[in-house]
Amino acid sequence: MNRLREEIINKAFALFLSRGYHACSLKDLETATGLTKGAFYYYFRNKEEILKEGLERYATVMEEISGEEFERVGSLKEYIDVVVDEKVRRIERLQELFGLFIIEELYFQLVLEVEKLFPAYRRRIDELSKQRLSCWEKVILKAKQSGEIKRSLDTSILARNLMSVSGSMVNIELSSADLRYAFSDMRLQYGQYYMLIKNKT
Secondary structure (H helix, E strand, O other): OOHHHHHHHHHHHHHHHHHOOOOOOHHHHHHHHOOOHHHHHHHOOOHHHHHHHHHHHHHOOOOOOOHHHHHHOOOHHHHHHHHHHHHHHHHHHHHHHHOOOOOHHHHHHHHHHOOOOOHHHHHHHHHHHHHHHHHHHHHHHHHHHHOOEOOOOOHHHHHHHHHHHHHHHHHOOOOOOOHHHHHHHHHHHHHHHHHHHEOOO
């Protein structure tokens, strides 16, 4: 990909994530990229074309843990670590692609905003969310059966609550570069949650 074209996509996509697609005018994109209107149209027909390329580039890193890796998970505590580590790896890969820190929750918000333009991406995140919920439920059931956590807990509610912990990152600045700091709060929240639900006996 042409280096300047790639830079335009990166800067424009960051603007879409932080402000929203519809709130960004062509003038905003020209300012963010440092291009004139004529130069901008040399590379792209419209901002919708940039959006699609940004969404597709992001989608290339939306991988989950493999089935084999999931089967090797021996406890809920271990699965929590796997989930956070996978999120870290995904964001590191996004930094390589876009040159900035991108939070998954902002991507999801953007996909919902532009659903009418690109419905396929909405279907992808719906399928992804269902897959993640199913994995959490399986691990929680296993943890209840083994006595790792309290049997009285509602599996579905707990799964949704644990899934939502990663949403705590939504207020982190896109320009943040210290991944260890960015994920420390998430790990702390998961740790506190685990202390509440684990079996004391």
